[in-house]
Amino acid sequence: MYAILSTPNFHNQAQALAQKLQLPLHTEKIKDPTFYLYYNDDGLSLIATHLNLGPLHLDFNHGTLHQRLQRATISKEPLARAVGLHKNPHLYLCDATAGIGREGCLLASLGARVTLVERSSIMVALLNDALNRCNAAWRDRIDLIAADSRDFLANTKEQFDVIYLDPMFESHSHKAQVKKEMQYLQALMGPQEDADALLTAALSLKPGRVVVKRPLKARCLLDKKPDFCFTLATYRFDVYGFF
DSSP: OEEEEOOGGGHHHHHHHHHHHTOOEESSOOSSOSEEEEEETTEEEEEETTTOSOOBOOOSSSHHHHHHHHHOOTTTOHHHHHHTTTTOTTOEEEESSOTTSHHHHHHHHTTOEEEEEEOOHHHHHHHHHHHHHOOSGGGGGEEEEESOHHHHHHHOOOOOSEEEEOOOOOTTTOOSOOOHHHHHHHHHHOOOTTHHHHHHHHHHTOOSEEEEEEETTSOOGGGOOOSEEEEOSSEEEEEEOOO
16 A cells, blocks of 8 residues: 655665565566655655645745745734633643644644644655654654654643644544645544543643534534634644643
8 A cells, every 4th residue: 555666866765764664675566566655856755646736845945835934923813712722821731633744843843842643644745755854943842752642642741831733533523624734644544433532641741721623513522512612613632731
């Protein structure tokens, strides 16, 4: 299903990644793999041969992600207020569903210290490459962990102020077409049917606050009413706990 594509000027990097991920290495595209990882002058990219979306490439120095981070302020970002950065701009936070790293890096750019946890080895490879290329000062406040978040939260000794969850939508709950990055995540991992268990694991650590991003009309995870909500046009943040 997955493979590494070796390009002429980046064979060594591709070979090292293939060994690390234990994936086959090819010098030309073949029909079988659904996903290819490959290097070029911009860094590491992922292409899904069946999606016809173009490559997925993460870049915190240029482009859309960089522009959002440049514009972000605590007062203008609902997520920053939901996690409590307006009260304490130096929170220690776990983003337990890191994905492409957008929210975790946003919070780090606003002052938080953030541990990103991601279970997809493919996404971890893309994130690690993007973070290694990142030249922003907030990069030093980011740690990236490759793990299933349920296992990580069950075994960690860290004392997080906040745990943030943005689980993939259940298979029946979200029909609209979504952005390319989310289509890639859905194709790689599918819907996150274990979201309830993830909230249980987060609450069991008893951080100051657990924040869950949900579609506006979706049920609360565990059917557990939050202590309060930040409601926006199409989604909301369910907040458990206070500090």
